[in-house]
Amino acid sequence: MMRSKAALASPSGAAAHTPAQTRIIEAALTLFAEQGIGGTSLQMIADAIGVTKAAVYHQYNTKDEIILAVAETVLAGLEAAVVAAEAERSRARARELLVGRMIDLAVETRGMASVLQQDPVMLRFLQAHAPFRRVMERLNRVLMGGASDPRARVQAATVAAAIAGAVIHPLVLALDDDALRAQLVKQVRKLLPIR
Amino acid sequence: MMRSKAALASPSGAAAHTPAQTRIIEAALTLFAEQGIGGTSLQMIADAIGVTKAAVYHQYNTKDEIILAVAETVLAGLEAAVVAAEAERSRARARELLVGRMIDLAVETRGMASVLQQDPVMLRFLQAHAPFRRVMERLNRVLMGGASDPRARVQAATVAAAIAGAVIHPLVLALDDDALRAQLVKQVRKLLPIR
DNA sequence: GTCTATAAATCGATAGAC
DNA sequence: GTCTATCGATTTATAGAC
Numbered sequence: 001m002m003r004s005k006a007a008l009a010s011p012s013g014a015a016a017h018t019p020a021q022t023r024i025i026e027a028a029l030t031l032f033a034e035q036g037i038g039g040t041s042l043q044m045i046a047d048a049i050g051v052t053k054a055a056v057y058h059q060y061n062t063k064d065e066i067i068l069a070v071a072e073t074v075l076a077g078l079e080a081a082v083v084a085a086e087a088e089r090s091r092a093r094a095r096e097l098l099v100g101r102m103i104d105l106a107v108e109t110r111g112m113a114s115v116l117q118q119d120p121v122m123l124r125f126l127q128a129h130a131p132f133r134r135v136m137e138r139l140n141r142v143l144m145g146g147a148s149d150p151r152a153r154v155q156a157a158t159v160a161a162a163i164a165g166a167v168i169h170p171l172v173l174a175l176d177d178d179a180l181r182a183q184l185v186k187q188v189r190k191l192l193p194i195r
Numbered sequence: 196m197m198r199s200k201a202a203l204a205s206p207s208g209a210a211a212h213t214p215a216q217t218r219i220i221e222a223a224l225t226l227f228a229e230q231g232i233g234g235t236s237l238q239m240i241a242d243a244i245g246v247t248k249a250a251v252y253h254q255y256n257t258k259d260e261i262i263l264a265v266a267e268t269v270l271a272g273l274e275a276a277v278v279a280a281e282a283e284r285s286r287a288r289a290r291e292l293l294v295g296r297m298i299d300l301a302v303e304t305r306g307m308a309s310v311l312q313q314d315p316v317m318l319r320f321l322q323a324h325a326p327f328r329r330v331m332e333r334l335n336r337v338l339m340g341g342a343s344d345p346r347a348r349v350q351a352a353t354v355a356a357a358i359a360g361a362v363i364h365p366l367v368l369a370l371d372d373d374a375l376r377a378q379l380v381k382q383v384r385k386l387l388p389i390r
Numbered sequence: 391g392t393c394t395a396t397a398a399a400t401c402g403a404t405a406g407a408c
Numbered sequence: 409g410t411c412t413a414t415c416g417a418t419t420t421a422t423a424g425a426c
Contacts, residue, residue: 020409036315039233041401055410057403118313118360120231127365140366153366154378161360162353162386165313169352170322171335175345183349190385191357215391236419250392252421 021059021069023049029070033111033168037067037121071125071132074116077105079135082142091145092193098142099159099188106167107181113164145193159191216254216264218244223265228306228363232262232316266320266327269311272300274330277337286340287388293337294354294383301362302376308359340388354386 017025027048031040042063046053060066081101088094106113115122126132143156163184166172172180212220222243226235237258241248255261276296283289301308310317321327338351358379361367367375 018409034315036231036233038231038235039316042403043400051409052411053403054405054412058409061403063402114313118309118363120229121234123363123365136365144366150370150374150378151381153370154361154375155382157361157364157366158357158379158382161364162357165356165360166349166352168313168318169356170318170331171339171348171352175348179345180349183345184353186346187350187353187386191382213391237421238419246391247393248419248421249394249423253391256421258420 015069015072017069018059020055024056024059024066025069025073028066029074029109029112029115032070032115032119032122037115037119042066067121067125068129071116071122071129074112075132075135078102078116078139081105082135082139085142086138091142094142095145095192098139099163099192100185102160102163103181103184103188106163107177107184110167114168117160117164155191159188162188162191210264210267212264213254215250219251219254219261220264220268223261224269224304224307224310227265227310227314227317232310232314237261262316262320263324266311266317266324269307270327270330273297273311273334276300277330277334280337281333286337289337290340290387293334294358294387295380297355297358298376298379298383301358302372302379305362309363312355312359350386354383357383357386 024045028040028045031044031048035044042053042056045066046056049056056066060069078101081098084101085094085098088097102113116126117123126136140156140160143159144152166184166187167180175183219240223235223240226239226243230239237248237251240261241251244251251261255264273296276293279296280289280293283292297308311321312318321331335351335355338354339347361379361382362375370378
């Protein structure tokens, strides 16, 4: 039997979306990546979908709710990766699995990861909302592999930044997804402890 | 004899600044890092300095001119590093010197590097203005060390992204500059070919 | 160099018809 | 679910006094 839509909601609180809501979230995420969150207006989102602002407001009452819905969507993929990683037997295997999934997600939707990790508006959002903060904390814990000293902190920060930032770098714009993923795996592997 | 102010202008076109212009640029850079370029208004910049919008407009006729001046300021430091690197005898030494300077600049003004490399508005600005684009191209050429294949591209992108992104990562927020710089040097060194 | 005052456009957001 | 129409606040930008 298929599970109900509600049962698919992620632990971090992602709600089920109507088709109209899905269109808004996808358009918003694209615009956030291209223009920044602060540089994206509701009019731009409405125009991208081909409706009026009022139609957008019927789905989400404020711009913050749209940012929230986008954050939930993007974090849902990451959270699934964290959950899978935490189920691994060793910390090394957990980190390896997580980093691999992070690379996949970043390459699949270039710009998505950078919105989540680097847009200043989103960074404040993640700090302000406890469920999001907890997901990021769990992700960071896996990345740091049990340690929390400066070395582990900078290593985890470097890995996360390298993945999110490399996929939007002008130098890799022309690379196809497979080539980018393959090279990115090699580079990021250098940052992780040798096994 | 001291050189005239004009002679200090960088090859990329950075102009001399009056004290009023310097205040605007510094306030703008801070706000760009905190709020994103798209999320920063001229009113915010004026408020941060303690003057009115009209006073800001007397120095720069449009918001784009302010962005331009900020880009020039930030790029001036990077360009000096590129020039110094290009004067080195070997490509390996050039890259080593450049990466070291990039880390220093990123740590000294955390968030500055991310504005330059990751804010979508700034990225479009760098592509649109040839002098800026040329500086970034020279920087990328040194980073890639003579090659331009996918491996070299992703490696350079990863190094640049790791530096710019790591310094604003929540995990390193509490680290002092010296600890951050020391660890960052170690991590980024892993990404470069072994000598 | 800075101010007050203002114009014109756009912003986030709401009311009410269909 | 989408529309037209509108509100008040804020935005970029200018004019003119000091």
